Amino acid sequence: MMTRNKKIKANLSQSLLYLCFIILSGCSITTAKWDDQFGTSTRQNMYQQIIDPLAGNKQSTGYALDGRVAKEVITRYQNSYKDPAPESNNFTIGVGK
Numbered sequence: 001m002m003t004r005n006k007k008i009k010a011n012l013s014q015s016l017l018y019l020c021f022i023i024l025s026g027c028s029i030t031t032a033k034w035d036d037q038f039g040t041s042t043r044q045n046m047y048q049q050i051i052d053p054l055a056g057n058k059q060s061t062g063y064a065l066d067g068r069v070a071k072e073v074i075t076r077y078q079n080s081y082k083d084p085a086p087e088s089n090n091f092t093i094g095v096g097k
Contacts, residue, residue: 052058065073
């Protein structure tokens with residue numbers, strides 16, 4: 001049968017052992033695979049959205065537009081602010097006109 005001092009020593013040594021395991025577990029690397037790949041998905045999505053990465057280095061020729069068509073576009077754009085589309089009643093959504 002263990003004496004009181006031996007029980008205290010056994011509990012103390014067991015507690016120290018658990019404490020060492022807890023402290024050492026903080027030193028282990030648990031996310032090595034994730035850290036290596038961090039941000040890869042975001043960078044890949046960004047690169048896929050860029051049509052021409054060297055577009056800033058090229059001299060732009062601009063888009064060709066017929067003079068009459070360009071004038072009509074500008075006129076429609078300017079008139080869209082003069083005569084805005086009438087607002088629909090929110091309570092008649094889905095009701096036929």
